[in-house]
Amino acid sequence: MFELDQIQVPDLTDPNFIPFWEGTREHQLRIQKCCDCQMHRWPPRITCRSCHSTEVEWVSVEPKGTLFTYTIVGRPTAKGFSSVPYTVGFVTLDAVSNVRIIGNVVDVDPSVIRIGMALEGHFVTAGPNGEMTLIHWSPAENGA
Amino acid sequence: MFGGVNKACVTGVGNTEYRRKIDRPADVLAVEAVLAAAADAGIEPGEIDGIIPYPGHVGDDVIQAELSLSIRFRATIDMGGCGAVSGLGLASMAVLSGAARHVLLFRGLKGSSGARKADRPSFLPGQPFRRHLEYVYGMNTPAQRYAVLCQRYRHEYGLDRRTLGEIAIAARAHANLNPNAQMHGRELTMEEYLAGRLIADPYTLYDCCLETDGASAIIVSARNGARDIRILSVAEAQGVSPDDTSNREPFMDIGLTYAANRVWNDLGMGPEDMDAAMIYDCFTFELLHQLEEAGFAGHGKAAALIADGGIRLGGKLPVNPHGGMLSEAHQAGLNHVVEAVRQLRGECGVRQVENARLIAVSGWGQLGDGSFAVLGGRNV
Numbered sequence: 283m284f285e286l287d288q289i290q291v292p293d294l295t296d297p298n299f300i301p302f303w304e305g306t307r308e309h310q311l312r313i314q315k316c317c318d319c320q321m322h323r324w325p326p327r328i329t330c331r332s333c334h335s336t337e338v339e340w341v342s343v344e345p346k347g348t349l350f351t352y353t354i355v356g357r358p359t360a361k362g363f364s365s366v367p368y369t370v371g372f373v374t375l376d377a378v379s380n381v382r383i384i385g386n387v388v389d390v391d392p393s394v395i396r397i398g399m400a401l402e403g404h405f406v407t408a409g410p411n412g413e414m415t416l417i418h419w420s421p422a423e424n425g426a
Numbered sequence: 427m428f429g430g431v432n433k434a435c436v437t438g439v440g441n442t443e444y445r446r447k448i449d450r451p452a453d454v455l456a457v458e459a460v461l462a463a464a465a466d467a468g469i470e471p472g473e474i475d476g477i478i479p480y481p482g483h484v485g486d487d488v489i490q491a492e493l494s495l496s497i498r499f500r501a502t503i504d505m506g507g508c509g510a511v512s513g514l515g516l517a518s519m520a521v522l523s524g525a526a527r528h529v530l531l532f533r534g535l536k537g538s539s540g541a542r543k544a545d546r547p548s549f550l551p552g553q554p555f556r557r558h559l560e561y562v563y564g565m566n567t568p569a570q571r572y573a574v575l576c577q578r579y580r581h582e583y584g585l586d587r588r589t590l591g592e593i594a595i596a597a598r599a600h601a602n603l604n605p606n607a608q609m610h611g612r613e614l615t616m617e618e619y620l621a622g623r624l625i626a627d628p629y630t631l632y633d634c635c636l637e638t639d640g641a642s643a644i645i646v647s648a649r650n651g652a653r654d655i656r657i658l659s660v661a662e663a664q665g666v667s668p669d670d671t672s673n674r675e676p677f678m679d680i681g682l683t684y685a686a687n688r689v690w691n692d693l694g695m696g697p698e699d700m701d702a703a704m705i706y707d708c709f710t711f712e713l714l715h716q717l718e719e720a721g722f723a724g725h726g727k728a729a730a731l732i733a734d735g736g737i738r739l740g741g742k743l744p745v746n747p748h749g750g751m752l753s754e755a756h757q758a759g760l761n762h763v764v765e766a767v768r769q770l771r772g773e774c775g776v777r778q779v780e781n782a783r784l785i786a787v788s789g790w791g792q793l794g795d796g797s798f799a800v801l802g803g804r805n806v
């Protein structure tokens with residue numbers, strides 16, 4: 283459904299995102315965690331918005347969650363996404379309830395997508411030379 | 427400052443025709459609108475000595491050179507469509523402090539015949555987040571970005587497509603009273619609305635604002651003449667994490683929530699005191715969302731205000747009698763200010779809000795930056 287090899291690759295050498303992209307390549311979802319107050323955060327930031335510490339570590343979390351909100355795109359606007367409709371969802375992680383991850387919701391007819399549905403992330407190679415690994419979300423096996 | 431005795435005024439407004447395609451370039455259109463605004467203010471163009479352009483479009487340098495202006499005050503507001511109303515505050519400060527006498531705000535846009543939205547340079551904050559986390563999933567337009575807000579609202583409060591339809595149809599009905607509106611003479615029925623092609627669910631074609639070729643301009647002055655419209659109070663604010671909406675908490679939080687509150691507190695007035703509202707209607711739901719965040723309706727309650735003609739001329743709160751961005755023109759919100767001024771002067775003919783004395787104007791830009799102003803006519 284997606285032309286994965288045509289999706290534009292961001293600057294993978296951006297230091298704020300290197301641990302994230304290294305993680306997905308290893309089929310891990312890694313997010314940031316403040317070393318001082320232990321708060322998980324996303325998207326990646328220099329400073330903890332809770333305690334203003336700049337000491338940060340990257341931790342792996344289970345790519346499972348529930349759909350927080352979504353849109354079904356009906357008109358193509360991006361390279362690699364000429365085939366419509368497709369779904370973009372914001373997924374609240376089960377393990378870290380204050381973090382939402384953006385991704386495509388796949389393997390489900392758009393008409394039955396519901397906020398609150400249980401989703402599992404899986405890792406998909408993309409970019410002209412397979413430079414990056416994206417996370418797609420499918421209905422969980424034992425899903426609601 | 428804005429709550430004090432001395433108020434700056436909008437002294438002149440001007441605009442070109444608004445069409446889907448105009449052959450003249452954007453700078454020519456901008457000059458035309460600026461000259462019209464100066465004439466409307468009763469000043470020579472050369473008296474303009476302050477300028478606030480719209481970033482990424484026709485620049486201040488072009489207008490300054492074309493009209494041989496001596497500029498003493500120049501500022502750029504990097505808040506997207508929010509800047510039209512934010513600019514009322516900045517221009518007020520400039521003229522009340524003596525930094526300038528007549529400050530020009532203008533827009534010259536080739537929104538319709540230029541490049542498509544997704545192909546234009548983005549001025550959004552947080553560009554790395556956009557490129558690393560959104561574009562790679564095919565999310566790169568305002569329609570998609572705001573549709574997820576609407577979808578979440580629907581989940582929390584419920585929302586009938588027909589409520590969004592009424593917002594689009596009310597805008598179109600108003601545009602049909604406005605000969606300069608881009609959609610003048612083109613009726614929109616609920617049936618057509620509901621059959622609109624999908625853009626980004628729940629948004630279909632008719633939920634999205636126009637793209638327009640055209641220009642508009644206003645002049646803010648330290649003057650209080652018979653036709654001048656007083657800028658009673660202005661505020662701007664941003665939602666939590668203005669560079670990211672995905673992890674914003676509360677998710678529906680926007681700048682207007684704070685900006686409108688500050689204006690109401692400053693003036694000792696409330697939504698019920700307004701005779702009309704000009705709401706930045708980039709999308710149908712964003713009009714509804716802003717009505718709630720500005721206090722015109724409680725959370726989850728705007729549908730009741732919108733039903734039964736509540737936001738139409740003659741209704742409880744006439745909203746965007748010019749047709750707004752949905753049906754008059756996309757001028758990044760400046761046409762809302764222009765309309766508020768004309769309404770308060772009583773110049774709007776068949777679309778005149780009866781006895782309009784106080785009008786609220788909202789601005790919206792970037793990822794939910796918000797601005798809010800109350801303008802007052804002569805008899806306030």
Ligand SMILES: [Zn+2]
Nearest residue numbers: 316319330333
């Ligand atoms: Zn911390």
